[in-house]
Amino acid sequence: MVVDTISELILKPLTTNEIKPKGWLLRQIQIQAEGLSGNLDKFWPDIKESKWIGGDKEGWERVPYWLDGFIPLAYLLNDDDMKKRAKKYIDAIIHGQEDDGWICPCSKVERERYDMWALFLLLKVLVVYYECSKDGRIEEVIYKATKNLDRHIDRFTIFNWASTRWFEMLIPIYWLYERRNEDWLLNLAIKMKAQGFDYQALYENWPYEKPQAFGHWSQMNHVVNQAMAIKSLALFSRISKQEEDKTFAELMIEKLFEYHGTATGIFTGDECLSGNSPIQGTELCSVAEFMYSLEHLIQITGETKWADKLEYIAYNALPATISPDMWTHQYDQLVNQVECSRIEEGSQPFNTNNGEAHLYGLEPHYGCCTSNFNQAWPKFALSAFMTTDKGIACVTLAPSTVETAINDVDVKISLSTDYPFHNKLIFCVNVSEPVEFAFDIRIPGFSSSATVNGADTKSGEFYTISKTWNNEETIEVVLQFETEFIERPENMVAVRRGPLLYSIAIEEEWKMVNYGNKEKLRVFPHCDYELFPKSQWNYGYADKKIEYTFNGVSDIPFSTKEAPIKAKAKVVEIDWPKTNGVVTKVPVDRKPISQLIKEVTLLPYGCTNLRMTEVPYIDLEK
Numbered sequence: 001m002v003v004d005t006i007s008e009l010i011l012k013p014l015t016t017n018e019i020k021p022k023g024w025l026l027r028q029i030q031i032q033a034e035g036l037s038g039n040l041d042k043f044w045p046d047i048k049e050s051k052w053i054g055g056d057k058e059g060w061e062r063v064p065y066w067l068d069g070f071i072p073l074a075y076l077l078n079d080d081d082m083k084k085r086a087k088k089y090i091d092a093i094i095h096g097q098e099d100d101g102w103i104c105p106c107s108k109v110e111r112e113r114y115d116m117w118a119l120f121l122l123l124k125v126l127v128v129y130y131e132c133s134k135d136g137r138i139e140e141v142i143y144k145a146t147k148n149l150d151r152h153i154d155r156f157t158i159f160n161w162a163s164t165r166w167f168e169m170l171i172p173i174y175w176l177y178e179r180r181n182e183d184w185l186l187n188l189a190i191k192m193k194a195q196g197f198d199y200q201a202l203y204e205n206w207p208y209e210k211p212q213a214f215g216h217w218s219q220m221n222h223v224v225n226q227a228m229a230i231k232s233l234a235l236f237s238r239i240s241k242q243e244e245d246k247t248f249a250e251l252m253i254e255k256l257f258e259y260h261g262t263a264t265g266i267f268t269g270d271e272c273l274s275g276n277s278p279i280q281g282t283e284l285c286s287v288a289e290f291m292y293s294l295e296h297l298i299q300i301t302g303e304t305k306w307a308d309k310l311e312y313i314a315y316n317a318l319p320a321t322i323s324p325d326m327w328t329h330q331y332d333q334l335v336n337q338v339e340c341s342r343i344e345e346g347s348q349p350f351n352t353n354n355g356e357a358h359l360y361g362l363e364p365h366y367g368c369c370t371s372n373f374n375q376a377w378p379k380f381a382l383s384a385f386m387t388t389d390k391g392i393a394c395v396t397l398a399p400s401t402v403e404t405a406i407n408d409v410d411v412k413i414s415l416s417t418d419y420p421f422h423n424k425l426i427f428c429v430n431v432s433e434p435v436e437f438a439f440d441i442r443i444p445g446f447s448s449s450a451t452v453n454g455a456d457t458k459s460g461e462f463y464t465i466s467k468t469w470n471n472e473e474t475i476e477v478v479l480q481f482e483t484e485f486i487e488r489p490e491n492m493v494a495v496r497r498g499p500l501l502y503s504i505a506i507e508e509e510w511k512m513v514n515y516g517n518k519e520k521l522r523v524f525p526h527c528d529y530e531l532f533p534k535s536q537w538n539y540g541y542a543d544k545k546i547e548y549t550f551n552g553v554s555d556i557p558f559s560t561k562e563a564p565i566k567a568k569a570k571v572v573e574i575d576w577p578k579t580n581g582v583v584t585k586v587p588v589d590r591k592p593i594s595q596l597i598k599e600v601t602l603l604p605y606g607c608t609n610l611r612m613t614e615v616p617y618i619d620l621e622k
Contacts, residue, residue: 010302016075023399035326037374069374101148117161123172166196223269263494281332319606339581361528391437421564503611539571
């Protein structure tokens with residue numbers, strides 16, 4: 001394969017200087033800044049005392065993971081204190097770079113066994129920092145580190161996490177090539193693929209139709225690796241120019257969802273792929289990384305289907321595994337989750353994680369998610385608008401504003417909406433002087449119908465308005481959604497309406513885990529909690545008529561107590577027990593305990609902490 005350039009992106013991302021969240025999305029990232037994400041460097045040893053800044057704690061992935069979200073969060077909020085704290089880490093990392101370009105915190109004798117995944121991640125972070133800050137030092141730092149990597153892997157090929165995540169290095173390589181245009185960078189990209197794990201061979205000969213035996217752990221079916229790798233060959237297609245590379249993500253997603261999919265739009269993995277049971281867990285890191293993969297697929301292909309998937313995960317699986325105040329999170333979320341209490345070893349539903357992985361806390365089970373989950377919301381906010389060869393596209397639907405220039409004319413487009421909780425979108429387009437460009441509005445594929453300024457349009461496509469724009473113009477988009485009862489394994493169903501999945505709400509009691517007076521780290525507000533149910537969960541749907549009420553978005557968008565939208569459904573009680581705090585995979589008996597039909601509240605999945613999502617439909621006429 002002769003490589004002489006890289007292909008252009010169909011949709012090009014904008015920066016924190018051009019996109020700003022507003023409305024409920026702004027409030028959501030403010031909550032994140034007020035919670036764990038915005039405070040980890042103040043108290044968590046793996047960030048506060050990391051080897052990356054001269055300390056003696058973890059000096060591998062956790063600081064880069066945290067910075068990957070903290071940096072865009074700081075700049076989206078234009079928070080001077082957060083920017084200053086981010087710069088402190090960047091300054092220390094740059095100061096630690098050695099003359100030969102090596103930048104990771106280890107001794108020279110340790111280099112040959114250093115897992116270079118941390119470098120790939122760090123260089124991605126430096127790209128993010130440059131795009132936010134325009135710091136003039138960054139390009140040379142990345143150049144020297146990448147040169148060093150090119151020499152290093154000729155002697156010490158990549159292994160372990162670097163091997164299974166080789167494609168992540170393509171992101172800083174491409175960024176650098178667009179600035180330096182040096183052929184060795186493209187050759188390095190080819191070396192990365194040659195030395196990296198071959199996901200194509202794995203998925204074309206798929207061995208993971210079922211979860212592996214309890215306790216068996218493998219890099220090859222590790223859930224976060226799969227979530228990351230979904231973008232792998234699409235990224236490489238910018239070099240190969242091969243259509244099959246660009247579409248490989250479709251094969252991966254087909255296999256993952258056929259054997260390990262859930263109603264939430266994410267696949268199970270705790271930490272390895274775990275089947276399609278609603279009581280298997282999904283690691284939070286995989287949610288954040290699947291979103292990031294989809295953002296790249298959108299840019300490379302320009303296809304709206306990837307934006308549909310991105311939104312669905314962002315509005316369901318992401319908020320459901322983080323407490324509404326964003327001070328605590330789970331390592332594993334369960335689709336049917338009636339209790340989050342400590343489970344004795346050997347009794348947990350997880351194949352490879354311990355019985356505390358589903359607690360809400362600082363670092364349940366393992367701390368990678370503590371540092372990594374915070375990239376999801378800021379990067380999602382940055383996916384709202386992108387540029388095209390002919391203008392601007394609204395890619396994901398969330399309240400936000402873009403300010404940029406087209407043909408040297410200032411253009412501002414603002415989206416006001418309570419979507420996904422409500423169905424109306426109001427765009428306001430302002431231009432400083434007349435200018436011609438195309439404005440593309442994505443109409444979600446899960447809308448049953450849609451209108452733009454009263455005119456019918458197709459779902460699952462971009463609606464394009466190409467014209468000369470003058471002064472200020474308003475565009476109104478109205479989306480219609482229908483209730484769907486999604487079929488799930490074991491003759492179960494889940495309720496979905498448009499971009500939101502719904503769950504039977506369970507009242508909850510939060511109990512702080514008491515680790516004793518000597519505990520200094522897991523203390524309020526960054527403490528651990530067990531959650532216990534205070535209402536019933538053992539129901540099956542008895543009617544397909546669901547009634548919805550929009551209540552407006554509160555100060556906490558994904559609030560359990562003040563959910564923006566609620567629904568009422570008719571159910572009957574069935575025999576569905578729990579053991580060790582976990583419901584059985586399916587009910588013991590689907591015959592109603594009584595003929596009494598009850599009305600229960602359904603909440604958006606993302607507004608729940610305890611929930612029943614995949615349940616049977618009981619036909620009372622049989």
